[in-house]
């Protein structure tokens with residue numbers, strides 16, 4: 521199985537990065553091919569510029585978008601790892617979606633409505649949050665986490681097989697709790713194809 525991991529965190533020694541390393545180790549242990557898109561490390565430009573949009577409207581895919589799309593099409597499965605920022609994905613990741621999931625490649629419009637074109641892919645979304653689980657339950661804010669990425673973007677592109685892990689209260693985790701999450705990340709990587 522080919523897996524593309526789109527990872528978004530500016531700090532290379534963050535807890536998110538530790539999760540990335542373990543997921544990767546699990547996937548590789550299980551014999552999967554892995555490509556990592558580390559958006560901050562690659563200094564990815566997340567802005568869909570006027571020129572990009574004009575080119576896309578004329579049916580010309582800018583080289584920098586084409587490069588990303590090759591990796592997207594290569595992948596059987598997608599993993600997104602990011603911290604929750606204002607109840608959504610970081611802007612860098614939003615920009616990756618803006619640029620890469622283009623009309624004609626990720627979805628198309630027909631007389632029967634929108635048709636997602638990535639329906640054979642599966643996805644795993646891993647999110648860390650500063651808020652406690654209790655906070656999200658009490659404020660009914662869980663749907664804020666799922667709606668933009670899973671119910672919005674991935675679903676629009678036809679990806680229905682989406683699983684999630686949300687890790688709460690990151691700043692207050694004990695060492696044991698952190699170790700458990702990292703072990704779970706390793707296991708998740710290993711069993712992702714099952």
Ligand SMILES: Cc1cc2nc3c(=O)[nH]c(=O)nc-3n(C[C@H](O)[C@H](O)[C@H](O)COP(=O)(O)O)c2cc1C
Pocket residue numbers: 529534535536537602603604605606607608647648649650651652690691
């Ligand atoms: C710009 C910004 C926005 C944030 N917004 C939220 C939020 O909406 N909800 C939340 O629970 N935590 C929020 N946080 C906290 C982060 O999700 C948390 O610090 C991160 O998941 C911890 O992971 P790390 O140690 O790998 O950075 C925010 C943090 C930043 C920097």
